[in-house]
Amino acid sequence: MPEAATIVKNLLRWYLTEARELPWRQNRDPYGIWVSEIMLQQTQVKTVIPYWERWMKRLPDVDRLARARETTVIKLWEGLGYYSRARNLQRAAQMIQNEHKGCFPSDYEALLALPGVGPYTAGAVSSIAFGQPRPIVDGNVIRVLTRVDGIRESTKLSQTIRELWSRSESLVRFASELWRPGRNVCGDFNQSLMELGATVCLPRQPLCCDCPLRRCCRARAEGMIEVIPNLGARKKMIARMFIAVVVRRTGRYLVRQRSAGEINGGLWEFPNVELTSQDPSGAVWLDSGMGLDPSKLSALGEVKHSITNNRITLKVYCSDVSPDYCVMEEAGEWLEASELERYAFTAAHRKIVRRAINENGR
DNA sequence: TAAACGTGGGT
DNA sequence: TACCCAAGTTT
CATH class of the missing domain: 3.90.79.10 (Nucleoside Triphosphate Pyrophosphohydrolase)
Structure with missing residues (x-):
């Protein structure tokens, strides 16, 4: 397997120049980052951007979301799908008001306890908004890490996913040791992993020539890019x-x-x-x-x-x-x-x- | 563990 | 057209 140092350093350097300018990356407001992460669940960046802009204009903070009418919340979500995400977002805002005195929790376990926040979102918010060395595994990370490490086993196996969490954890831990003043290395590293998956390490016809990990990627070295990740069969429509x-x-x-x-x-x-x-x-x-x-x-x-x-x-x-x-x-x-x-x-x-x-x- | 949960972008 | 699949969570 490629060394953590190689992966982390190359990704962080690449992210410095290649990161897209996304509206929720303008600051480290935990509320805005959390809202973006919920919207981004199973939903592409391009789709989310206008929804996020409108949402933040109308419900700019936890307090406003907690006090909003549910019809307002659902209307703002109209067309995004998975409407329980919107209802959970509001329930979670009300929990933050009641159980955290309106102060957005930075504690990983407290984040995980919010409705609609699972292991991925808790890791994303705690690293991106709070700079903590928490791992993330999403569809992008699955693709990037299975390819870099040349993992051919089905990603439907819980063992495979466990390995990816473990790998993600050791990588972000390594990143945390590269502390730089004025830079959130944990958040940047986690985002760089996803950014690579979203823009370069694509599901089909990945842009390996532009990839900062091309020299250490095992799937590329072994000619397995087309069959890794091994996602298994989909349900029929x-x-x-x-x-x-x-x-x-x-x-x-x-x-x-x-x-x-x-x-x-x-x-x-x-x-x-x-x-x-x-x-x-x-x-x-x-x-x-x-x-x-x-x-x-x-x-x-x-x-x-x-x-x-x-x-x-x-x-x-x-x-x-x-x-x-x-x-x-x-x-x-x-x-x-x-x-x-x-x-x-x-x-x-x-x-x-x-x-x-x-x-x-x- | 697997199925349910929505919708739209991209090829 | 007909897929694939997207910054997942809940039950």
Whole structure:
């Protein structure tokens, strides 16, 4: 295995000149760094940047987040996915107010005790915001370290992941001994590991010629870059079809809120149902469920999206109904177009809002 | 331990 | 198009 000194020194030097300027890197505010780390879970930097900017403008500190309305928090998160992250963020802020007197905890165990903070995030915040020598293992670190060390075992094995934590730990410990005035070597080293994975040591066609570790990388030396990391098989995607309908009555639109406990709980959507062999076109649902005449609908096309391992196609229709129309089956709310903007919709249904209302100027 | 949890970027 | 997969955590 390459020596820690080689890896750490080359990465720290590289990071000095190649680190991207990201908004949450402008200072060491633990709150801003924590928010960025939660947003970045399973989400790319490019996607996060505008969300982080808006969030920090609206909820600039722990106190403001703790006191915010949950609807505000979810609206700020709209489109990012994994909405429990946003709710946990607020719960954690309230814990910081109540159990830490509003002072952001620097203790690793205290960080780990916050909802939504696991081993990765606790390590990231304690190293980046507080300069502590805590290891991190995320998707980038898995890729970089398995390649550098030439680890061919499946990353699905808990033994493999344990080894990576151990390696990450010894590396950041080495970094901590390189203390420099005015530099956070632990935070910089951990970020350099992820930065390399995000910009150079890419999943496919990595830019090995630009890599500061190219001379010590075992996977490169052994021609194994294409098969390391050994990630194992993915779950297959399941195709599903839904029908959704935009019902408009005297300038208002019928929407409903998804119940807590189901996927995307608490978010808003237009009435919709999955197409089955019982009702393959959705005509039964439209007629008996919604009280609409399927022949009087106008088609708005299809919206495609994926949620976890479901690949979903939504067939979207629009229907203008008379002032005395009322829904039989489900409780919903009638919202004006301007209100649709203020409510948090699921990503797929936000696309419908744009297509059906905004772009058509109705 | 494995599955659930969302969405969009990139090839 | 059809994948892959992203600064993971929770149950």
